[in-house]
Amino acid sequence: MSLHDPFDPKTTISNCNCGHHDSQTQHDIAMAGADAEALNSRVLQTTVMRALFPKDAERRKFLSAVGASTAWAAISSLIPFGTLEAMAQDKGSLEKKDLKIGFIPITCASPLIMADPLGFYKKQGLNVTVVKTAGWALIRDKVQNREYDASHMLAPMPIAMSMGVGSNPMPINVATIQNTNGQAITLHVKHKDKRDPKMWKGFKFAVPFEFSMHNFLLRYYVAEHGLDPDKDIQIRVVPPPEMVANLRAGNLDGYLGPDPFNQRAVYDEVGFLHILSKELWDGHPCCSFGVPADFVKQNPNTFAALYRAILTAAAMARDPKNRPLMAEVLSPANYLNQPKTVLEQVLTGKYADGLGGVKNVPDRADFDPFPWYSMAVWILSQMKRWGYIKGEVRYKDIAEKVYLLTDARKRMAEIGMAAPKADYQKFKVMGKEFDFNKPDAYIDSFAIKRT
Amino acid sequence: MRSIKLKAAVISLLLFLLFIGAWHMATLPKESTSLAGANAEYAALMGKGAEKSGGFPPPLEVGQAFVKYLADPFYDHGPNDKGIAIQLGHSLARVGLGFFLAVLVAVPLGFVIGMSPLLLRAFDPFIQVLKPISPLAWMPLALYTLKDSNVSGIFVIFICSIWPMLINTAFGVASVRRDWINVARTLEVNPLRKAFLVILPAAAPTILTGMRISMGIAWLVIVAAEMLVGGTGIGYFVWNEWNNLALPNVIFAITMIGVVGMLLDMIFGRLQQLVTYRE
Numbered sequence: 197m198s199l200h201d202p203f204d205p206k207t208t209i210s211n212c213n214c215g216h217h218d219s220q221t222q223h224d225i226a227m228a229g230a231d232a233e234a235l236n237s238r239v240l241q242t243t244v245m246r247a248l249f250p251k252d253a254e255r256r257k258f259l260s261a262v263g264a265s266t267a268w269a270a271i272s273s274l275i276p277f278g279t280l281e282a283m284a285q286d287k288g289s290l291e292k293k294d295l296k297i298g299f300i301p302i303t304c305a306s307p308l309i310m311a312d313p314l315g316f317y318k319k320q321g322l323n324v325t326v327v328k329t330a331g332w333a334l335i336r337d338k339v340q341n342r343e344y345d346a347s348h349m350l351a352p353m354p355i356a357m358s359m360g361v362g363s364n365p366m367p368i369n370v371a372t373i374q375n376t377n378g379q380a381i382t383l384h385v386k387h388k389d390k391r392d393p394k395m396w397k398g399f400k401f402a403v404p405f406e407f408s409m410h411n412f413l414l415r416y417y418v419a420e421h422g423l424d425p426d427k428d429i430q431i432r433v434v435p436p437p438e439m440v441a442n443l444r445a446g447n448l449d450g451y452l453g454p455d456p457f458n459q460r461a462v463y464d465e466v467g468f469l470h471i472l473s474k475e476l477w478d479g480h481p482c483c484s485f486g487v488p489a490d491f492v493k494q495n496p497n498t499f500a501a502l503y504r505a506i507l508t509a510a511a512m513a514r515d516p517k518n519r520p521l522m523a524e525v526l527s528p529a530n531y532l533n534q535p536k537t538v539l540e541q542v543l544t545g546k547y548a549d550g551l552g553g554v555k556n557v558p559d560r561a562d563f564d565p566f567p568w569y570s571m572a573v574w575i576l577s578q579m580k581r582w583g584y585i586k587g588e589v590r591y592k593d594i595a596e597k598v599y600l601l602t603d604a605r606k607r608m609a610e611i612g613m614a615a616p617k618a619d620y621q622k623f624k625v626m627g628k629e630f631d632f633n634k635p636d637a638y639i640d641s642f643a644i645k646r647t
Numbered sequence: 648m649r650s651i652k653l654k655a656a657v658i659s660l661l662l663f664l665l666f667i668g669a670w671h672m673a674t675l676p677k678e679s680t681s682l683a684g685a686n687a688e689y690a691a692l693m694g695k696g697a698e699k700s701g702g703f704p705p706p707l708e709v710g711q712a713f714v715k716y717l718a719d720p721f722y723d724h725g726p727n728d729k730g731i732a733i734q735l736g737h738s739l740a741r742v743g744l745g746f747f748l749a750v751l752v753a754v755p756l757g758f759v760i761g762m763s764p765l766l767l768r769a770f771d772p773f774i775q776v777l778k779p780i781s782p783l784a785w786m787p788l789a790l791y792t793l794k795d796s797n798v799s800g801i802f803v804i805f806i807c808s809i810w811p812m813l814i815n816t817a818f819g820v821a822s823v824r825r826d827w828i829n830v831a832r833t834l835e836v837n838p839l840r841k842a843f844l845v846i847l848p849a850a851a852p853t854i855l856t857g858m859r860i861s862m863g864i865a866w867l868v869i870v871a872a873e874m875l876v877g878g879t880g881i882g883y884f885v886w887n888e889w890n891n892l893a894l895p896n897v898i899f900a901i902t903m904i905g906v907v908g909m910l911l912d913m914i915f916g917r918l919q920q921l922v923t924y925r926e
Contacts, residue, residue, distance in 0.1 A: 301890060312725075325726050326726070326727075327726055327727065327878065328726075328727040328877060328878075328887070329877055329878075330874070330875060330876065330877035330886060334790075334796070334875075334876065334877070337790050337791070337796075338796060340794075341790075341794040341795060341796075342794075343794075343795065343796060437886075437889070437890035438889075438890075440892060441889060441892065460892075462693070463693060463694055464892060465693070528724065528728065529724065529727070529728040529887065529891075530724045530725035530726070530727045530728035531727065533728075533887055533888075533890055533891045534890075534891060535694065535891075537692065537694055541692055546692075547692060548689050548692035548693050552689060553689070554686075554688050554689050554692060
């Protein structure tokens with residue numbers, strides 16, 4: 197990453213390479229997104245230099261004449277860069293600095309975990325403790341108890357919690373989606389010849405939680421193949437970290453679970469990857485970054501800082517060339533506690549499938565943070581389809597209340613991430629188009645449903 | 648007497664060696680399996696050739712885990728990865744606090760119940776129903792009402808250690824020899840003096856037996872509770888290593904749980920000897 201130094205007579209500071217940004221420096225921030233603090237001060241210096249020398253040619257002439265270090269000394273004696281920097285950093289004082297954030301040890305949580313060892317929280321002035329948690333029910337309880345200020349949650353959890361389905365109602369917001377794709381259906385090795393879902397009658401499957409994409413996608417998948425998920429197969433809730441052990445013990449025939457536990461089953465030679473969730477719905481959300489609505493209201497500046505830290509991490513996680521580094525920082529016992537090679541296979545998409553083949557799917561896991569309203573509407577449609585919610589559902593109202601799309605767009609702009617212009621989009625799940633304007637018609641179009 | 652001790656020690660040692668030997672033989676590495684046909688890249692991704700947990704770990708691997716964790720028992724690599732001594736410390740603190748609270752409730756209450764046959768009968772149905780409930784069954788209720796996972800853990804310890812103490816205290820107090828109470832009555836000792844100088848010393852061994860049983864149960868339960876709630880403690884350590892299917896570390900943790908449990912039991916055994924009156 198090259199920083200364009202405004203004190204370098206050879207660079208121009210009028211426009212950037214790509215032409216989308218006001219200056220080369222802002223372009224660099226947008227491209228890198230990582231070393232925000234250093235870049236911030238660069239932006240500030242550039243602004244000041246631009247004010248002093250409205251014509252770029254003059255700045256260059258001046259710098260070549262006196263030398264960059266002399267110029268720096270002269271100008272910084274007049275202009276308190278340090279104070280200005282502090283002011284630019286301090287976008288409103290933080291209401292709360294010590295935060296506790298819960299996570300489940302799965303790769304879905306990568307952005308919020310890696311923000312800790314890579315110092316993204318600290319850069320925003322936050323002192324965050326990321327706490328490993330044993331299961332999703334416990335995450336829900338600890339958020340409701342206010343033990344956690346914010347937490348890694350499954351994308352449907354904030355919707356269910358806000359509506360009071362499966363718990364007391366408590367308004368939770370989705371600040372960002374944590375990850376997209378990155379799940380898979382893993383089957384026990386003894387089922388190698390049963391690749392057709394029609395042969396799965398009587399199978400015992402696990403999903404991490406009732407209100408999870410895993411549950412909805414598994415139900416969707418088997419139902420498309422003519423099996424009733426409530427009658428023909430058994431779906432149990434098993435915390436992700438316990439899935440491999442249960443598969444090995446023969447308690448389960450398979451699971452639609454989060455990585456690294458799909459790849460881990462392959463690595464331990466107890467399972468194989470039947471299908472990646474990406475092949476069901478490419479770009480589906482999985483986990484989200486959930487924050488109680490009253491925390492957002494009471495701590496707007498802290499929330500904004502937290503937002504920037506998470507998004508910075510997401511921006512970094514999206515870049516394929518950072519994936520090996522991520523595997524490295526996530527593998528210690530304090531975070532995911534998994535062999536590095538397993539995480540690498542999940543994150544880089546070059547993996548052993550458990551059937552003797554090596555596959556290369558670079559977008560096996562991705563970390564697009566944008567919380568599309570249409571995702572929430574699909575989740576609600578499936579909650580209704582399977583009878584978790586009954587009666588008339590005001591899909592869009594709920595989606596727009598729970599998913600903080602406008603905030604996400606604003607914060608993404610702040611750190612120079614490109615955000616989509618639309619609020620809703622159409623997408624396909626197993627080849628069938630979902631129209632966010634007609635969720636009820638969508639539900640009615642399925643043969644197997646509980647309505 | 649001494650020769651018996653010595654012989655027993657020798658036999659213990661032999662049993663241990665026999666066990667390790669059998670374990671070693673049972674976990675000898677087998678010829679590398681099935682992957683011979685697959686290509687090298689696949690084998691590398693499956694972790695072949697590298698060190699990897701495959702099946703039940705041999706004693707040597709477990710020994711390495713012992714050395715690794717005992718060499719640095721106080722390390723702290725962040726909130727989710729702490730040394731074994733710190734984890735045990737967290738567990739012992741939870742057990743200690745829960746147990747202490749249980750003593751505060753159970754001993755006075757047991758005393759009162761034991762002294763009055765009427766109350767003994769009145770309380771009996773409640774004790775009989777509550778006693779057999781698995782302490783972990785309280786966990787969801789505790790989490791929901793107490794709204795704090797750490798306090799819930801302590802509550803679970805409290806609720807599981809209260810019953811043996813309560814029952815033993817009541818039984819001990821109720822079965823103090825009538826002669827002693829009659830002597831006290833003849834001497835017109837006031838009730839408080841009678842309670843502390845006659846009944847308490849007489850019932851102390853039974854009360855301590857109750858405490859010893861309670862402590863044993865509390866130590867059993869804390870591991871399960873921490874596996875459920877996570878965060879810190881030896882139970883969390885087991886759970887975290889289970890996630891990684893790192894069996895050597897799990898075996899190490901199991902051994903530590905056993906050793907600490909034994910030490911706790913020995914402490915109460917000593918206390919029991921101290922208060923036992925020999926006629």
